[in-house]
Amino acid sequence: MVLVLALGDxxxxxxxxxxxxxxxSMLVPGKIQHIICTGNLCIKEVHDYLKSLCPDMxxxxxxxxxxxxxxETKTLTIGQFKLGICHGHQVIPWGDLxxxxxxxxxxxxxxxxxxxxxxxKAYKHEGGxxxxxxxxxxxxxSITYDVNPSFVLMDIDGLRVVVYVYELIDGxxxxxxxxxxxxxxxxxxx
Amino acid sequence: MISNxxxxxxxxxxxxxAGIQHNAFYMHRSLDSNNLREALKYxxxxxSELRTSRLSPxxxxxxxxxAFDELRKLEIFFKDESKxxxxxxxxxxxxxxxxxxxxxxxxxxxxxxxYIKSKEAPAKDVLKDxxxxxxxxxxPIRGLFLRSYLSQVSRDKLxxxxxxxxxxxxxxxxxxxxxxQNFTEMNKLWVRMQHQGPGRAKxxxxxxxxxxxxxxxKNLHVLSQIEGIDLEMYKDxxxxxxxxxxxxxxxxxxxxxxxxxxxxxxPDEYHLQTLETLLGACPQLQPTVDIKTxxxxxxxxxxxxxxxxxxxxxxxxxxxxxxxxSSAIGKVIEAQVDMPVVGAITLYVSLLTFTLRVHPxxxxxxxxxxxxxxxxxxxxxxxxxxKATKQIVALLSAPLEKYNDIVTALTLSNYPxxxxxxxxxxxxxxxMVIIQSIMKNSTCISTADKVxxxxxxxxxxxxxLDGFPVDELDEEDFKDEQxxxxxxxxxxxxxxxxxxxxxxxxxxxxxxxxGSRRLPFTVPPLIFSALRLVRRLQGQEGDVVGEEEPATPKxxxxxxxxxxxxxxxxxxxxxxxTQAFILYEEEIADSKAQVTAIHLIIGTLQRMxxxxxxxxxxxxxxxxxxxxxxxxxxxxxxxxxxxxxxxxVDDQDGIKDGERVMLCLKRALRIANAAQQMATVARGSSxxxxxxxxxxNKYIYFFEKGNSQVTSSAIQGLIxxxxxxxxxxxxxxxxxxxxxxxxxxxxxxxxxxxxxAMGEKYDSIKA
Numbered sequence: 001m002v003l004v005l006a007l008g009d010x011x012x013x014x015x016x017x018x019x020x021x022x023x024x025s026m027l028v029p030g031k032i033q034h035i036i037c038t039g040n041l042c043i044k045e046v047h048d049y050l051k052s053l054c055p056d057m058x059x060x061x062x063x064x065x066x067x068x069x070x071x072e073t074k075t076l077t078i079g080q081f082k083l084g085i086c087h088g089h090q091v092i093p094w095g096d097l098x099x100x101x102x103x104x105x106x107x108x109x110x111x112x113x114x115x116x117x118x119x120x121k122a123y124k125h126e127g128g129x130x131x132x133x134x135x136x137x138x139x140x141x142s143i144t145y146d147v148n149p150s151f152v153l154m155d156i157d158g159l160r161v162v163v164y165v166y167e168l169i170d171g172x173x174x175x176x177x178x179x180x181x182x183x184x185x186x187x188x189x190x
Numbered sequence: 191m192i193s194n195x196x197x198x199x200x201x202x203x204x205x206x207x208a209g210i211q212h213n214a215f216y217m218h219r220s221l222d223s224n225n226l227r228e229a230l231k232y233x234x235x236x237x238s239e240l241r242t243s244r245l246s247p248x249x250x251x252x253x254x255x256x257a258f259d260e261l262r263k264l265e266i267f268f269k270d271e272s273k274x275x276x277x278x279x280x281x282x283x284x285x286x287x288x289x290x291x292x293x294x295x296x297x298x299x300x301x302x303x304x305y306i307k308s309k310e311a312p313a314k315d316v317l318k319d320x321x322x323x324x325x326x327x328x329x330p331i332r333g334l335f336l337r338s339y340l341s342q343v344s345r346d347k348l349x350x351x352x353x354x355x356x357x358x359x360x361x362x363x364x365x366x367x368x369x370x371q372n373f374t375e376m377n378k379l380w381v382r383m384q385h386q387g388p389g390r391a392k393x394x395x396x397x398x399x400x401x402x403x404x405x406x407x408k409n410l411h412v413l414s415q416i417e418g419i420d421l422e423m424y425k426d427x428x429x430x431x432x433x434x435x436x437x438x439x440x441x442x443x444x445x446x447x448x449x450x451x452x453x454x455x456x457p458d459e460y461h462l463q464t465l466e467t468l469l470g471a472c473p474q475l476q477p478t479v480d481i482k483t484x485x486x487x488x489x490x491x492x493x494x495x496x497x498x499x500x501x502x503x504x505x506x507x508x509x510x511x512x513x514x515x516s517s518a519i520g521k522v523i524e525a526q527v528d529m530p531v532v533g534a535i536t537l538y539v540s541l542l543t544f545t546l547r548v549h550p551x552x553x554x555x556x557x558x559x560x561x562x563x564x565x566x567x568x569x570x571x572x573x574x575x576x577k578a579t580k581q582i583v584a585l586l587s588a589p590l591e592k593y594n595d596i597v598t599a600l601t602l603s604n605y606p607x608x609x610x611x612x613x614x615x616x617x618x619x620x621x622m623v624i625i626q627s628i629m630k631n632s633t634c635i636s637t638a639d640k641v642x643x644x645x646x647x648x649x650x651x652x653x654x655l656d657g658f659p660v661d662e663l664d665e666e667d668f669k670d671e672q673x674x675x676x677x678x679x680x681x682x683x684x685x686x687x688x689x690x691x692x693x694x695x696x697x698x699x700x701x702x703x704x705g706s707r708r709l710p711f712t713v714p715p716l717i718f719s720a721l722r723l724v725r726r727l728q729g730q731e732g733d734v735v736g737e738e739e740p741a742t743p744k745x746x747x748x749x750x751x752x753x754x755x756x757x758x759x760x761x762x763x764x765x766x767x768t769q770a771f772i773l774y775e776e777e778i779a780d781s782k783a784q785v786t787a788i789h790l791i792i793g794t795l796q797r798m799x800x801x802x803x804x805x806x807x808x809x810x811x812x813x814x815x816x817x818x819x820x821x822x823x824x825x826x827x828x829x830x831x832x833x834x835x836x837x838x839v840d841d842q843d844g845i846k847d848g849e850r851v852m853l854c855l856k857r858a859l860r861i862a863n864a865a866q867q868m869a870t871v872a873r874g875s876s877x878x879x880x881x882x883x884x885x886x887n888k889y890i891y892f893f894e895k896g897n898s899q900v901t902s903s904a905i906q907g908l909i910x911x912x913x914x915x916x917x918x919x920x921x922x923x924x925x926x927x928x929x930x931x932x933x934x935x936x937x938x939x940x941x942x943x944x945x946x947a948m949g950e951k952y953d954s955i956k957a
Binding site: 098 | 629632669670673674676677678680681711714715718721722725782786789790792793794796797832835839840880883884887888891894926929930933934936937940
């Protein structure tokens, strides 16, 4: 059982002051094995805070990130799954699932984590799963109205991944979960 | 010269110790042979060593301790009448024949201890006798140690209630009398020390006196342990008598130490009930006494007492503690004209802590304390003393921590006035403290007035204060400061749009004074705040922001575009796009930044439906043009095929211009080809075929969407092109493009096998 936290689009300090207190109290160091961040943190302070939750942190560059060393895309392997990360402002049309599927094929990954739209999505297609953890702070977005703060926790166990999505709606944290199973035959050429 | 004295002292001490040991040896022999006379003779000789005047208190103490240990053995002997055959009363008489007074009195105290234990006489009588007899020794050091000995041996034999030696109805009073008398005499001796001894340096003298202070203070400790003393007795007898001695001795060292002792040793509830008396003594003390420390200690103890249990709080109100303390402090500050500012501030900090603990709901008290502080600081130049500024920061932070709500602090009228007296550096530190308090408590500031008041407090961060140009500041610190201000702006919120608008205008007014270095930090959060408001006011004219914001990243413009789109304001949106393109041309030189920027332009434009045909054409043309002019060929290719989406929007009224889509894709293909050839020329081998695979995927995308211009033969052709490129000898194998192509082909297969309309479409494509 490997826990992976996926979040992004915090936009601190331009669009939000901080993570919601209810989220902050849930995110405790030492419980999570990996952090995947889609980008738009934006300042070093936020990077340091996330790093304190878990040292194995993977960040891709959002268009507002101040740190220019973040990569445009990143891939990593966790257990039986290959994961890809990309902020998503580079994939046009924004939020378009078919275009995102193309990126997924290009990166050759089972799970693609992207952001930019500030809206949670978990979409399964023949090539794998596309997950958008939304905006962890509920930051303003020109693409989505009424952004609720959200983040995703993935529990990777063998060929199965359970995706828990945490959303802050009207001051309450609501949790939902989605199951994905990877069939052995969809392994790629590697 | 001085080292000689030290050496001499060591020599004398050694001689003294030798003398004690010598006589003790013989004393032991006498004790073993039950020879009372001899024992008394040798013990007296031994005790004669304590008659010396040559030792400093520190060394004398060593000598004393040796004697003390030996006297314990003697006492055991005295107790056992069977050994020496003398009744205790006779013994008491006998020891008074010793030649010199000091040994005589030590022996008398020792016997006295046994006498009390025997209960052949009431404890009070023996004690009275002893404490009076000790008057015979008036030498300060010798007298102090003698009386200390008396105190030590009598400690467990006081006629306290519940003790073995309890006397009649006034028994406690007797015990108290004894201790008070001993204390009084010891204090007199102690004070007299400063007048003795020729040519002793003042410092040395004070040091020596200091070493002895605990001997005097011990008596107060003993008093506090007497069980029979209740509040009444403390109030009526004990405290007044002690204070009388403290005031009358007119000695600075003694007064300071003893006041402190009283406060530490007696229970807090007593202090509360005798507050007036205690505070009343303060002005009567010597002017050089550091009374402020004493008062601070008292207030701290009372604060802790208040914090310990809520039940005691009413007592505080009943005795009007705040009023008394407040006026006492005022009097002290007035009287001690030379007190440095830090001293006065420390007092106020203690008083404030006290007030916050005991009367947290009385904001008027809190404001009063701050006001008194302002008065003290008034007329003086800005503080430079770091200790004083630290105290002021503590003073200002206390209400923040207590109330956890900046709004409460904003109501304290004297709060900003205190801040005004800080130097610029500390002012900024305090401003940061305030912001951190707001962030930590997630406080929401909800009216323009409060925002105004808040900005007044933190003005050091908002703009350059006089004489403190921004350039002097460390880069990192400056960034942290401004980011904090940025985050703060998000804490201003009100559901009522009118009030929210007022808030936004207030914020704008203030941040505009910040200068060009601050605006890049402070303007974005304001803009987003405004955008949120605009969204709420959907459909109404919300032209709150819109003027020039220098150095704002162009990305902001994208959002303004979208917002304008939402509001159906075509001319405004067009204007924003124009500005965006101008910025792109003029400000963005870095090629990586250009790539990002162009994607933002394309992405935004793709979603806009507010433009009429002509305007849209102009903008898409511009976008495509810039895409093709990016520096690196792969970037060009990708931007151009991204532009293809500008001509195909999936909504029901969306534009669906299949031809222009194809034009873009073909153009991208040409660029990809050119890139391929350049790679061949430059490196002798073709570059990776990734670009082709990407374009293939785009073909598939539009094919599936029903763009008739994208035919299956076009797709087939591209597949074959890619395959041949990959198999060509001159191509360097690239695993990631291979994988990409493979997964693309898998996708095509998958779609074919789907059957139905999709399967039909793909029918003619061979994988």
